[in-house]
Amino acid sequence: MPDAVPQRLVYLGPEGTFAEQALRTLPVSATASVAPVRSVPEALDAVRAGTADAALVPLENSIGGAEGVTLDELANGDPLVIIREVVLAVDFVLGARPGTSLDAIITVAAHPNAARQCRGWLREHLPTATVVEVLSNGAAAVGAAQGEFDAAICAPIGAERHRLSVLAKEIADHADAMTRFALVSRPGPPPPPTGNDGTTLAVYIAHDRVGALLAVLTELAVRGVNLTRIESRPTGERLGRYAFFLDCSGHVAEARMGEALQGLRRVSSEVRFLGSYPRAASGFSPEDAASAPPGASDADFEASAAWLARLRSGSHS
């Protein structure tokens, strides 16, 4: 996405899921056109093709882990970058057609992940109800609205969209479950640093030896760049080639991140820059990870560069 504000947004559908709810938290969603698409590859391909300016897709879920599809789609094909992170509490609700009471519920539609995350609540409050698995949180809400099921486990926005009454809120067993989404666009100047930014990278190493990963992490550590997440994935193309997805604290415009990126570029077989973006305030990254450690601020880098210039010119007497 170039400097301009994105006008055409897509998100992982269907309507009424957490992805749409996450998108609605962004001010840009009020002025842009917004459309659901059926899959992450479809969403990202629309951006690559220019039929959309940006796409909101899931990155990871605190319960289910990384969205492998998203990572793979970002790591391959034409370059894309993350320009915004959105973290959404996964606050499932139980929705039903208006007038339905809790003790009248016999069937509950739910995506398998949702059913699993609400297992404790269901056991306590609807011990005799049958859970029917469906393909998305949105589909569950649709099914309840159409009378196919008595109730649905869905996102708040799903209940609202399909005019369901909310019989219970925050029914997930883990109160603090969260999903992290990324707003992805075509490459362009990154959003300006805010002081609490994240940078995402895909780093490829030829061998999966612990030494190679140590070398990668050392490039970060030496420049005071902190790591908030790491995930290794075998690359499809051939055996023994690994990609590491790294989430780091800091912005590509900062000196420590810049030097670390250059170092990674020199020691890795490939580095793909997946964006620098404002971090969402959330439990995915502790707050103390945001600022540069002692000796690693931009001012520290400037001072050391000035000292080096004096050494090279011979004026350090």
Add this chain to the structure above:
Amino acid sequence: MPDAVPQRLVYLGPEGTFAEQALRTLPVSATASVAPVRSVPEALDAVRAGTADAALVPLENSIGGAEGVTLDELANGDPLVIIREVVLAVDFVLGARPGTSLDAIITVAAHPNAARQCRGWLREHLPTATVVEVLSNGAAAVGAAQGEFDAAICAPIGAERHRLSVLAKEIADHADAMTRFALVSRPGPPPPPTGNDGTTLAVYIAHDRVGALLAVLTELAVRGVNLTRIESRPTGERLGRYAFFLDCSGHVAEARMGEALQGLRRVSSEVRFLGSYPRAASGFSPEDAASAPPGASDADFEASAAWLARLRSGSHS
């Protein structure tokens, strides 16, 4: 699982999926009772409760990444250990009722992951067919067998089980996609070393700093223990506490692994040992990762221990 051969096995159902197919590759499946269960938590809870001796559950998929549920369930609750690794090529087939020809197919049932992995093949060979998403590969086969859909993308075992004709084999776009399963039991003496073993660990560190992860990896590297996979996951319990799931080459009975485990135990806030087991021959771990690097064999450790004993006794003159 104690020394005895497991008599009662469960696997992630339904019948006719890759999990059952993986289980059937194990000789023990011929003599034990075998039953599908509905979810990974249910499978592992059955082992913990003693109603099953071992459970076959998915660990990771080369396309979709880690099975977060499995990792979380292994990391929490009563200890369980992996005693066997099974790696299965994800060779999707297109199945249909006998007599169905390819050009008569209008609807294809598929799990969303399966549909995505076969996108290219579908576009080329069934460009006008409609893909209907269902909840599992097994459900797709059932739907085709019952005439609900014209065909199903499923596992070979699913076609066989439901008496479908296989119209096309190996239709996944990535020919070498694989799923890695674990046979999990209650703690007991680990299977004896085979020379090509893996060890899985969950290591918790109090802070997500790159320095803490470097310390963990250094404990492995210094003893010559190689890492074949790493994944970080936020722990549900509180912010800023991370778990790293590590797959290493080697066996807990080996000296280098033993010393590395002790080191991890001293530097981490918690280490959970998730088993040492024979590695499946597969592309998940390069073959050269199996043997100890120079200076890290059991013989090397014995020689250095003998030397130390001489130093301590003063007999090194």
Add this chain to the structure above:
Amino acid sequence: MPDAVPQRLVYLGPEGTFAEQALRTLPVSATASVAPVRSVPEALDAVRAGTADAALVPLENSIGGAEGVTLDELANGDPLVIIREVVLAVDFVLGARPGTSLDAIITVAAHPNAARQCRGWLREHLPTATVVEVLSNGAAAVGAAQGEFDAAICAPIGAERHRLSVLAKEIADHADAMTRFALVSRPGPPPPPTGNDGTTLAVYIAHDRVGALLAVLTELAVRGVNLTRIESRPTGERLGRYAFFLDCSGHVAEARMGEALQGLRRVSSEVRFLGSYPRAASGFSPEDAASAPPGASDADFEASAAWLARLRSGSHS
């Protein structure tokens, strides 16, 4: 030196130098025979040959640095070990025949190092005197006693031995200059740990690459062993082979030191153990270096070993 108390001691002579003064601080010097020898090689060869039980030789001087001869002689030939460290403040005195007054002094005998260390004092108090360089502090005292020179810069024990009056004390420009000596014997059980011990090693690496040295230091750091001194020396035998002399905090009987030594043995082309011994209280090693860091005490190692034993036996349920 075996368990017995050494009966025959030699030291780097001549009489009346700091080496003798250092030896006199050891209780054993009161009961043993004590004799000066002419050089460090001679002193160590006497121990090797069994004509002496122990030798006191200089290791390093806080002004002049390492005693290369001592290091080389310890690193080559039959093994020897340090059993005691003595640190002596280098408190030079100005000695003269009784009755000599300061303003009558025209010539001052001094070893070149002594003259250099007292340069400031001489400039201020004896600006017109001529310094005559001689071969040892002992020789300076002898020369003054025999009337060859008007005064001598020497050790307090040199003035006492040769019946010189001390005209000025502590005349060195650096008030806290110190020399570190080692009492060296044949190999035997090391002195028992005292809680503040040092261990000296010579580690050889095949190449002088920074990576090789990093590997050596990492073996120490990973076990919580602290380094108090490091010195690289080219080995005489062939080009590009380096020896590193390491002084560490801790005792070979301690678990962390034992594991670190074994690690060094595995990664280095050669390790020579040069002894574990009680540290002298002194400025050469900060006091906080003595105790094990968190997680590296003998109790921590025992706990982690017990945990590993449980894992290996399968009793960790």
Add this chain to the structure above:
Amino acid sequence: MPDAVPQRLVYLGPEGTFAEQALRTLPVSATASVAPVRSVPEALDAVRAGTADAALVPLENSIGGAEGVTLDELANGDPLVIIREVVLAVDFVLGARPGTSLDAIITVAAHPNAARQCRGWLREHLPTATVVEVLSNGAAAVGAAQGEFDAAICAPIGAERHRLSVLAKEIADHADAMTRFALVSRPGPPPPPTGNDGTTLAVYIAHDRVGALLAVLTELAVRGVNLTRIESRPTGERLGRYAFFLDCSGHVAEARMGEALQGLRRVSSEVRFLGSYPRAASGFSPEDAASAPPGASDADFEASAAWLARLRSGSHS
């Protein structure tokens, strides 16, 4: 020393020692004024005061180790830099007045270090002669020339200067003993890179922990800067503060060295740059240490900087 060729040189005297011999190997010695001084501090103070343009002083000896005085004098006071390294084989000769035959020699004058290094030769060829220790190799030659002793162990230049016949050449027991000298001047633009340069640094760390030293070495290793020598020295000023003298391969004008220096500046309490200079061809540094390792050449740094610039501008699509 600024760009101009030094006109007034001093060296560690007296005349006829290896220091003078080393100086004579430099072309500049043919056109400049050359004068001996009595000590290293005097030599360096003359340069600081501007009464000399450069001074040749010893840095280390392959037998005796570092020259502590030189290191300390370089590390303190007004900054000075090494502009040239000279390595000289220590090829002692036995000199005597013309007409003296070997079997007529009863007394041999020698500096103690020289006597020690030639011990084997003396035992074999002059088993009954008495060695008389004197204060320098030059003084030994003078003594022999004046008839005070029958012969002298000295440098070839010492025999020549004092018109002694050389009765035997290369009489040191280690055939490849060498001394390394530095030509030192006031700060100015360093000599241009030659492709085989060295850089000398004094790095101070607040604590002597192995972790602090590891951090220092990692700054070098990460940028591909190789270390050819390391020596720790306690600083006189206060306890627990250590200086590390590092000799590295490479030139301050090179990118990898520049980035490493900046990193050291940020992590150390102080770094003193002691010069980049052409390396002497010698056994002190293996030849393969000279060139940048893979990924660390100036071209590699330029490529990674260009890549970073593209990322920052958003033009990496």
